[in-house]
Amino acid sequence: NAGVMQNPRHLVRRRGQEARLRCSPMKGHSHVYWYRQLPEEGLKFMVYLQKENIIDESGMPKERFSAEFPKEGPSILRIQQVVRGDSAAYFCASSPTRGSEAFFGQGTRLTVV
């Protein structure tokens, strides 16, 4: 049973470009969570999705950021018109049900140049 798969592992984007981060949850998991980690900081919650639904996006910046978890395929975190401050590690976690323990992926390290 493969773990949570994130790709790419490393992503470099120029200011103003778009970044698309992908997350495939563990088999049987329908709940996905996205977190952002700045250097030397803890993780900050961004968004919680269930298949085709956004459950809680209270941690997501109002502009330029969006997330989806379609019926088929991975969850996508999309950052439009990236700025240097978006440089961080983005982690995805999944769980089989709400309220159960979650497992994190290896993360995508986004660098904006």
Next chain:
Amino acid sequence: GENVEQHPSTLSVQEGDSAVIKCTYSDSASNYFPWYKQELGKGPQLIIDIRSNVGEKKDQRIAVTLNKTAKHFSLHITETQPEDSAVYFCAATSGGGADGLTFGKGTHLIIQP
């Protein structure tokens, strides 16, 4: 919202000794408290968790205690080994799972041989 404070930021112990990391939280509605271990370049790995209906939980060399009245919880690692060296994060949520986890800033645990 929830605020989680974690201490110390760095902890150095001799191999074989015990390590204790402490966290406090602010939201009395929080009911789930996981601990994660993060190695360099990897995603957080859940090592132990505790829910608000118990005061202590143990798994081999790792134990977690929870004091709901004082709103603090602690991670105890006994008989430390070199492979325990990593950054440890505490977290709290009222969601019961991984949605809306608020993380501490992390403790860098160094095991001295």
